[in-house]
Amino acid sequence: MMSGAQPESAPASAYLGAVATLATMHDKSPLIGPAMSAAVGMTVQTSHVDTDQLGTFTGDIARPGNAWDTALAKARLGMTATGSKLGIASEGTFAPSPSLPFIIAATELVLFVDDERGIVVGEAVTDCTVATVVADVRPGDVIDELLVRARFGEHGLIVSPTIPSQNFIYKGIHDRHVLDRAIRECAAPSPDGHAHFETDLRAHHCPTRRPVIAAAAQRLAARLTVCCPTCATPGWGIVRVERGLPCRHCRRTVLVPSADVHGCPACPCERTEPRTGTEFADPVRCEWCNP
Numbered sequence: 001m002m003s004g005a006q007p008e009s010a011p012a013s014a015y016l017g018a019v020a021t022l023a024t025m026h027d028k029s030p031l032i033g034p035a036m037s038a039a040v041g042m043t044v045q046t047s048h049v050d051t052d053q054l055g056t057f058t059g060d061i062a063r064p065g066n067a068w069d070t071a072l073a074k075a076r077l078g079m080t081a082t083g084s085k086l087g088i089a090s091e092g093t094f095a096p097s098p099s100l101p102f103i104i105a106a107t108e109l110v111l112f113v114d115d116e117r118g119i120v121v122g123e124a125v126t127d128c129t130v131a132t133v134v135a136d137v138r139p140g141d142v143i144d145e146l147l148v149r150a151r152f153g154e155h156g157l158i159v160s161p162t163i164p165s166q167n168f169i170y171k172g173i174h175d176r177h178v179l180d181r182a183i184r185e186c187a188a189p190s191p192d193g194h195a196h197f198e199t200d201l202r203a204h205h206c207p208t209r210r211p212v213i214a215a216a217a218q219r220l221a222a223r224l225t226v227c228c229p230t231c232a233t234p235g236w237g238i239v240r241v242e243r244g245l246p247c248r249h250c251r252r253t254v255l256v257p258s259a260d261v262h263g264c265p266a267c268p269c270e271r272t273e274p275r276t277g278t279e280f281a282d283p284v285r286c287e288w289c290n291p
């Protein structure tokens, strides 16, 4: 190619023109593809591999390992299917928010694997606005308020008996008649006469997850355009947060974030960047001054 033949608007990225395989059964390509294309110049090709074999949210297939390991295993499934050296996958985790225990925090991780460079780069976004419900209900119970909280219709539900069962599990329910029938059928084998009812968290049934996945993909795309100052490998970004500042009042150490450590996915190079305005910790956060 002649030098200067690339359009001015093309991103100056190590992955310009590259094709990565996205492993998903859950229609994540519109959430991840556009960010990779716009910021990185990389094309995302979907591989519809069975990512549920790595575990499901409903627990009917146990999920091994943490989100990073699961996303990595998913990406590798896609890469094996297409023979690509570049893979992408995402994984969501749902847990009570550390600050607001009655609110479920969704953390969406998007991971990129480059087997040519031998690197894995991930970015995550946590959000507390994903609609989630969990309840045990009997046939005929008034569940309208629950369904409003679940944003039912737009969001899917899963219904199962209150005892573990592989046979009676209804997923992706968006219709009230189907829901009522599933509650009746799942309550029947349950010793307590209830059916277990929860949000179907798969991305194609849970629209409030989708912008969170897209936000994580945008962070990942931005990170892939930043290269290590030592070895020029793409994927430079925050690898951990340092904690510990003297309390402004008593000078004892308070474990608040003090600095971001940026690092390279390929070499040991790291740079510590203190957070601005963090000479002292607010005494409100100090367990001695504000127990």
Ligand SMILES: [Zn+2]
Binding pocket: 247, 248, 249, 250, 251, 252, 283, 286, 287, 288, 289, 290
């Ligand atoms: Zn203090």
Ligand SMILES: [Zn+2]
Binding pocket: 228, 229, 230, 231, 232, 233, 264, 265, 266, 267, 268, 269
């Ligand atoms: Zn490096």
